[in-house]
Amino acid sequence: MAEKRRPRIVILGGGFAGAYVAKHLADRNLSFDAEVIVIDRNNYFVFYPLLVEAGTGALEPRHCTVPIREFSRKSELLMGEIKGLDTKANKVRLQLCGDDRDRELEYDHLVVALGSVTRIFPEDVCSGVQEHAFEVKHMSDAIALRDRAVELLELANACDDPEERKRLLHFIVVGGNVTGIEVVGELEVFVRGATSMYANIKPSDCQFTVIELAPKILSILPDNLIRWATKTMTGRGIELRTGESVKEVHADHVITSNDERISCSTVIWTAGIAPNPVLKEFTDLPLNSHAGVDCEPTYQVKGYDNVWALGDCAGVPGPSGKPMPPLAQIAIRQAKQLAHNIAAAHRGEALTPGDVSVLGILVPLGHHKGVMEFKGIKVEGFMAWAMWRAIYLSKMPGFGRKIRVLLDWIINFFFRRDYVQLGMNPAASREFTSSKK
Numbered sequence: 472m473a474e475k476r477r478p479r480i481v482i483l484g485g486g487f488a489g490a491y492v493a494k495h496l497a498d499r500n501l502s503f504d505a506e507v508i509v510i511d512r513n514n515y516f517v518f519y520p521l522l523v524e525a526g527t528g529a530l531e532p533r534h535c536t537v538p539i540r541e542f543s544r545k546s547e548l549l550m551g552e553i554k555g556l557d558t559k560a561n562k563v564r565l566q567l568c569g570d571d572r573d574r575e576l577e578y579d580h581l582v583v584a585l586g587s588v589t590r591i592f593p594e595d596v597c598s599g600v601q602e603h604a605f606e607v608k609h610m611s612d613a614i615a616l617r618d619r620a621v622e623l624l625e626l627a628n629a630c631d632d633p634e635e636r637k638r639l640l641h642f643i644v645v646g647g648n649v650t651g652i653e654v655v656g657e658l659e660v661f662v663r664g665a666t667s668m669y670a671n672i673k674p675s676d677c678q679f680t681v682i683e684l685a686p687k688i689l690s691i692l693p694d695n696l697i698r699w700a701t702k703t704m705t706g707r708g709i710e711l712r713t714g715e716s717v718k719e720v721h722a723d724h725v726i727t728s729n730d731e732r733i734s735c736s737t738v739i740w741t742a743g744i745a746p747n748p749v750l751k752e753f754t755d756l757p758l759n760s761h762a763g764v765d766c767e768p769t770y771q772v773k774g775y776d777n778v779w780a781l782g783d784c785a786g787v788p789g790p791s792g793k794p795m796p797p798l799a800q801i802a803i804r805q806a807k808q809l810a811h812n813i814a815a816a817h818r819g820e821a822l823t824p825g826d827v828s829v830l831g832i833l834v835p836l837g838h839h840k841g842v843m844e845f846k847g848i849k850v851e852g853f854m855a856w857a858m859w860r861a862i863y864l865s866k867m868p869g870f871g872r873k874i875r876v877l878l879d880w881i882i883n884f885f886f887r888r889d890y891v892q893l894g895m896n897p898a899a900s901r902e903f904t905s906s907k908k
């Protein structure tokens with residue numbers, strides 16, 4: 472009698488969502504013997520909560536990544552670009568990295584975990600973003616931002632015109648939610664911290680501005696924490712312009728929604744995310760109004776028994792009926808439930824609806840301060856910052872990675888941040904999407 476083939480589960484995307492699904496599928500308690508294949512264009516995933524630190528010299532960029540092979544040892548990794556999907560034939564089309572031939576891979580179950588990209592507004596709403604702004608989404612963005620700040624410090628130091636020096640050292644962050652505020656807080660520490668090395672630059676030559684459309688920054692947090700963060704940031708000379716947006720980005724200035732021209736050298740775009748645009752090419756999959764994969768509460772893609780989705784690219788209704796938010800803490804816990812549901816579906820058992828909600832929001836503000844709401848507890852100042860570091864260090868997968876991150880932090884505590892350029896082309900490896908597309 473022919474031996475029964477193990478079911479093959481193909482996971483598109485090895486980020487927080489995909490890599491954790493692969494890991495949970497291999498969990499012994501699941502008693503599920505499957506062949507698991509992860510496809511990702513990288514052989515690592517970015518540990519996003521530490522990406523801003525990597526971009527502002529507090530951490531070595533490589534230390535905020537997790538190698539997929541090491542993380543989910545029992546699954547196979549195919550490093551390549553996902554090109555297409557045929558759900559009728561249960562096949563994925565891909566190109567391995569360094570090879571331009573199309574290949575096909577059959578699956579029994581497919582997990583879509585392709586994450587998100589930076590949300591860029593259409594040109595008629597805000598022009599020039601793709602050409603001139605920096606994003607904070609990939610490891611190369613973190614390196615490019617750090618390189619850019621170092622280059623501008625060198626240029627400003629050699630500049631005789633005080634007005635031009637101020638323009639060179641003016642950084643504008645568009646979007647004042649969690650990522651934008653973390654970026655501006657850490658960048659201020661990085662850039663002003665360097666000024667003592669430069670004879671011609673004073674800390675007051677460096678300017679930092681946040682432009683946020685909502686009436687307040689960090690609108691995800693309770694009012695008392697917002698007030699505390701606002702006072703702390705403005706006390707450090709960071710300008711917070713709320714209730715405003717940007718309608719044009721140029722190489723040396725921006726134009727705000729109030730038609731004001733603000734001179735600057737660098738615009739960092741953190742005004743939201745959008746599901747991976749490659750999903751629109753997979754015409755078999757139903758998309759919701761935000762262009763995310765439309766799912767049942769069980770993580771099954773609507774209309775399919777063997778296609779599943781989770782993480783930033785999926786609209787999975789949570790206990791409240793609203794889609795679960797795009798956060799790593801959500802993706803990680805969704806992954807466990809989804810793995811259990813695949814095993815249950817394979818055995819013909821009932822599926823469990825997802826019931827993951829946000830545990831807390833932690834925002835580091837720089838200078839060893841932060842704000843945090845965790846399971847209803849509100850904390851500000853040094854304690855919030857220390858909790859942020861402790862929680863993310865404990866969440867960083869792998870003992871070796873934890874030690875690397877911890878050593879970086881200890882070194883940083885005693886020494887100046889590292890102002891060495893890594894030589895990345897700032898224009899390289901950007902992946903913007905337009906909400907118009």
Ligand SMILES: Cc1cc2nc3c(=O)[nH]c(=O)nc-3n(C[C@H](O)[C@H](O)[C@H](O)COP(=O)(O)OP(=O)(O)OC[C@H]3O[C@@H](n4cnc5c(N)ncnc54)[C@H](O)[C@@H]3O)c2cc1C
Binds near residue numbers: 802
């Ligand atoms: C700067 C920043 C800070 C953040 N901080 C926090 C935080 O503190 N706490 C928190 O909970 N969340 C945080 N988040 C959000 C969190 O990172 C995301 O919610 C989480 O990464 C979602 O996981 P995912 O697997 O859906 O997407 P991702 O982790 O982005 O994974 C998607 C994967 O798909 C791969 N991929 C995409 N397209 C293709 C293709 N065509 N072919 C091959 N591979 C492809 C990518 O390489 C990637 O590895 C932060 C995000 C950012 C950008």
